[in-house]
Amino acid sequence: MPKNNNIQKVLVIGSGPIIIGQAAEFDYAGTQACRELKKEGIEVVLINSNPATIMTDKNMADKIYIEPLTVATVKKVIEKENPDSILPNLGGQTGLNLAMELAESGFLEEHNVRLLGTGTEGIKNAEDRQAFKDMMESINEPCIASKVVENIEDAIDFTREIGLPVIIRPAYTLGGTGGGIATTMEELEEIANSGLRMSRVHQILVEKCITGWKEIEYEVMRDSSGNCITICNMENIDPVGVHTGDSIVVAPSQTLADKEYQMLRTSAIKIISALKIEGGCNVQFALNPNSFEYAVIEVNPRVSRSSALASKATGYPIAKVATKIALGYTLDEIKNEVTGKTYACFEPVLDYVVVKIPKWPFKKFLTANRTLRNANESNWRSHGNCAELRSRLNESHSFFGRKYG
Amino acid sequence: MIGYLVLENGEIFEGERIGATNVDTACEVVFNTGMAGYLETFTDPSYAGQGIVMTYPLIGNYGVIPEDFESEQIWAKAVFIHELAEFESNFRKKDGLNKFLRDYKIPGLTNINTRKLTKLLREAGTMKGYVTSSLDNMTEIMKKIKDYEVGQVVKQVTTKQPVSYGKSNEKQIVLMDYGFKHNIVNSFLKRDVGVTVCPSTMPVERILELKPDGILLSNGPGDPEKCTKEIDIIKKLSKTDLPILGICLGHQLMALAHGFKTAKLKYGHRGPNHPVKDLENGKVYITSQNHGYYVVADTVKPEIAEVSHINLNDNTVEGIRYKNKNIFTVQFHPEACPGPEDTAYIFDKFINQL
Numbered sequence: 193m194p195k196n197n198n199i200q201k202v203l204v205i206g207s208g209p210i211i212i213g214q215a216a217e218f219d220y221a222g223t224q225a226c227r228e229l230k231k232e233g234i235e236v237v238l239i240n241s242n243p244a245t246i247m248t249d250k251n252m253a254d255k256i257y258i259e260p261l262t263v264a265t266v267k268k269v270i271e272k273e274n275p276d277s278i279l280p281n282l283g284g285q286t287g288l289n290l291a292m293e294l295a296e297s298g299f300l301e302e303h304n305v306r307l308l309g310t311g312t313e314g315i316k317n318a319e320d321r322q323a324f325k326d327m328m329e330s331i332n333e334p335c336i337a338s339k340v341v342e343n344i345e346d347a348i349d350f351t352r353e354i355g356l357p358v359i360i361r362p363a364y365t366l367g368g369t370g371g372g373i374a375t376t377m378e379e380l381e382e383i384a385n386s387g388l389r390m391s392r393v394h395q396i397l398v399e400k401c402i403t404g405w406k407e408i409e410y411e412v413m414r415d416s417s418g419n420c421i422t423i424c425n426m427e428n429i430d431p432v433g434v435h436t437g438d439s440i441v442v443a444p445s446q447t448l449a450d451k452e453y454q455m456l457r458t459s460a461i462k463i464i465s466a467l468k469i470e471g472g473c474n475v476q477f478a479l480n481p482n483s484f485e486y487a488v489i490e491v492n493p494r495v496s497r498s499s500a501l502a503s504k505a506t507g508y509p510i511a512k513v514a515t516k517i518a519l520g521y522t523l524d525e526i527k528n529e530v531t532g533k534t535y536a537c538f539e540p541v542l543d544y545v546v547v548k549i550p551k552w553p554f555k556k557f558l559t560a561n562r563t564l565r566n567a568n569e570s571n572w573r574s575h576g577n578c579a580e581l582r583s584r585l586n587e588s589h590s591f592f593g594r595k596y597g
Numbered sequence: 598m599i600g601y602l603v604l605e606n607g608e609i610f611e612g613e614r615i616g617a618t619n620v621d622t623a624c625e626v627v628f629n630t631g632m633a634g635y636l637e638t639f640t641d642p643s644y645a646g647q648g649i650v651m652t653y654p655l656i657g658n659y660g661v662i663p664e665d666f667e668s669e670q671i672w673a674k675a676v677f678i679h680e681l682a683e684f685e686s687n688f689r690k691k692d693g694l695n696k697f698l699r700d701y702k703i704p705g706l707t708n709i710n711t712r713k714l715t716k717l718l719r720e721a722g723t724m725k726g727y728v729t730s731s732l733d734n735m736t737e738i739m740k741k742i743k744d745y746e747v748g749q750v751v752k753q754v755t756t757k758q759p760v761s762y763g764k765s766n767e768k769q770i771v772l773m774d775y776g777f778k779h780n781i782v783n784s785f786l787k788r789d790v791g792v793t794v795c796p797s798t799m800p801v802e803r804i805l806e807l808k809p810d811g812i813l814l815s816n817g818p819g820d821p822e823k824c825t826k827e828i829d830i831i832k833k834l835s836k837t838d839l840p841i842l843g844i845c846l847g848h849q850l851m852a853l854a855h856g857f858k859t860a861k862l863k864y865g866h867r868g869p870n871h872p873v874k875d876l877e878n879g880k881v882y883i884t885s886q887n888h889g890y891y892v893v894a895d896t897v898k899p900e901i902a903e904v905s906h907i908n909l910n911d912n913t914v915e916g917i918r919y920k921n922k923n924i925f926t927v928q929f930h931p932e933a934c935p936g937p938e939d940t941a942y943i944f945d946k947f948i949n950q951l
Contacts, residue, residue: 419881420939421872447686449659450634450935458938482688524874524881524909534910537881539870539937541630543652543712 196520203275205287206240218284219245221495224511225282226252277306281494308518309471318493336487338399347384362387363395405432405478410460411502414469415522420461432478441548443505471514506540605725612709616698623745624648624674626726628715630868634935640666642754642776645818646747648675657682660690661697667778676705722863749823751775755797763791771809775817780934798826801833810951811840814847821849840950843926858896865889869936872909884929885936
């Protein structure tokens with residue numbers, strides 16, 4: 193399907209402030225998107241609250257609004273500029289959330305603004321925890337098994353079903369008081385009983401404990417005709433439990449045999465096909481290191497932090513191609529600019545290894561929590577390509593060593 | 598221990614010997630771009646007679662996993678890798694790669710400049726080479742390289758006797774073995790279709806005695822034009838009403854049986870990332886490939902057959918559908934292993950015709 197010529201004027205929502213947890217990767221993606229839109233002869237209106245970005249440079253868009261990224265201001269910009277479309281999936285979570293709010297409130301429809309890329313239903317199914325779980329169940333893709341129970345018998349039954357260890361999370365308690373990890377049935381009884389007692393509503397969540405599993409990600413692209421490719425996969429050297437942003441990540445995966453690699457690749461493609469993603473998408477898996485058992489952790493229905501890593505690692509311009517897909521092109525119509533002859537519909541292979549190492553700005557933020565956990569604390573990363581994994585790791589470490597050693 | 602790969606153009610690559618360090622051998626040097634799947638690749642009979650350069654730099658990371666083998670042994674004549682992983686990590690691994698190569702008496706080189714070697718092969722095309730520890734007698738080495746020919750290797754890799762897999766009440770097919778990969782058989786067993794693997798030159802009468810519901814022409818090594826006996830048998834099989842599916846070499850042999858032509862690609866398609874367009878539904882699939890020869894598009898006679906699949910990178914023929922017959926063939930590997938499982942629908946399509 194060629195480009196949709198009804199698209200003449202597009203509003204791009206920028207990534208906002210560069211804060212811990214949301215780094216400059218989104219500026220990189222948004223900038224690529226603006227360039228691509230302009231190249232296609234489309235009028236670009238940009239809104240971003242952060243003037244210190246590349247995308248807010250004068251020549252990146254036709255109109256630039258440096259305004260707070262709130263529903264009210266975006267509404268005002270739409271009323272003033274009358275764009276026919278909005279590109280929400282390249283500015284990180286902020287842009288996506290704003291676009292979703294505007295779509296769900298009916299504002300976009302009222303003003304005849306089309307949402308480019310993945311539809312609202314797909315975004316909702318990926319972002320809403322329960323909707324996502326239901327969808328995964330309907331296509332037989334395993335999520336992390338969990339169940340809300342109100343008595344000890346149900347807790348024991350469910351644990352027997354999913355196997356130990358399990359995490360007990362009591363409902364309505366502060367900071368997880370009364371919860372914990374049970375590795376034996378005795379521990380389960382003890383923790384579940386105390387959890388039930390502590391919970392105001394006498395309710396606990398029993399969840400399969402996957403701490404220590406391998407964390408594997410796939411960067412996937414899909415177009416409106418349903419063609420799917422994986423750009424690359426990545427393996428976190430740290431196991432599940434440490435946020436990807438804080439993990440040492442290598443691309444491609446190092447410890448997966450082809451059987452595991454393809455099992456997860458097939459699953460990632462099944463998932464983005466079910467969500468009807470149009471553009472880039474990131475699928476995160478937890479893989480049991482001692483079996484083929486895996487669980488889908490989450491899906492980002494947009495260009496994400498990992499897309500920037502995947503893009504730099506492979507040379508595949510993910511944001512650019514995602515923009516073209518949003519305009520209606522299919523993967524086999526988009527030229528591969530590296531070769532000039534072939535198309536964007538292929539899977540990059542590497543003859544090197546890429547390592548990403550995080551840097552934590554603890555020197556500047558003295559009171560920041562220094563424990564690695566499931567929220568992102570790092571703000572700067574060293575990327576590098578090298579044929580040898582070991583020398584690359586050493587290089588990255590020494591690079592930071594000089595800075596805060 | 599230092600070792601060398603001498604190429605037919607006189608270029609020499611130095612590395613460190615691994616595997617069978619006392620075995621010197623000539624081979625046809627080809628490169629494979631897979632980032633995972635070295636076990637499936639090394640044990641794929643289609644590599645018989647060839648030395649494989651792995652473009653991915655770290656090989657052996659997940660060790661040796663016997664259930665991932667695509668045949669009973671390593672068929673490649675030699676392997677060339679950038680770095681051999683010394684500490685393997687995977688819950689299924691049994692051995693390390695070095696021991697595996699030694700066990701099967703396959704020589705290899707590590708610490709060799711695989712990027713330079715691959716670039717050379719891409720520019721100059723597939724070359725013959727010789728693995729050795731000594732460059733003392735270059736005249737003899739160059740003569741050995743010159744005399745080397747992959748030739749007709751199907752007879753080396755094909756089964757000696759028919760072997761049956763899976764008793765199915767549903768359907769039964771005959772697989773003509775030109776060097777089949779295990780996952781082709783598994784792909785049928787999984788779909789409740791039994792398979793009898795037959796020698797590549799088994800006479801048609803004996804094949805028909807087995808009363809198959811369909812015929813599969815498998816993948817395999819070497820130059821398709823050298824398989825004259827096999828082509829004669831395929832000609833006869835094509836005259837029956839039996840549904841036939843050809844994969845890789847099987848695809849090329851079916852084309853030759855109909856008077857089309859095959860030719861050699863400059864450096865082949867070997868890797869898990871080749872985009873193929875199914876011209877019937879317009880969809881693009883990422884396929885696993887391993888071939889040095891291809892069917893020349895211009896020679897496909899339109900009154901007999903039509904091209905059903907093309908390679909998006911170089912527009913070469915990737916599939917042919919034969920008119921008024923239940924015959925279709927593909928150049929890529931729907932059985933994957935290694936590589937993406939996107940084209941497994943080819944098996945469903947074939948089984949629906951049985």
